[in-house]
Amino acid sequence: MAKHTTLKQGQLLKYIGKRWKNLNISSNPIIKFLGYDSNGFADVWVEYQGRLMLLALKDVELAM
Structure with missing residues (x-):
């Protein structure tokens, strides 16, 4: 995810990094x-x- 993405507390993300x-x-x-x-x-x-x-x-993205 880009550094300039604004996230709000409680927002759901998806982990895409290594195990x-x-x-x-x-x-x-x-x-x-x-x-x-x-x-x-x-x-x-x-x-x-x-x-x-x-x-x-970089290990997370927005969950849809």
């Missing part, structure tokens, strides 16, 4: 946007299955 060890996100890739990290707005805070995660903005 992590011990994280089976491919079965349900929908995550909830919580906010931007202040480090150049290149990272986003999200919630996935009750877990808070910091992801690179």
Whole structure:
């Protein structure tokens, strides 16, 4: 996703990045946007299955 895309808290995103060890996100890739990290707005805070995660903005896209 482009850095200049404006997201709102609670907006649903789809994870398109690589798999992590011990994280089976491919079965349900929908995550909830919580906010931007202040480090150049290149990272986003999200919630996935009750877990808070910091992801690179390039690893998510808008969920349709």
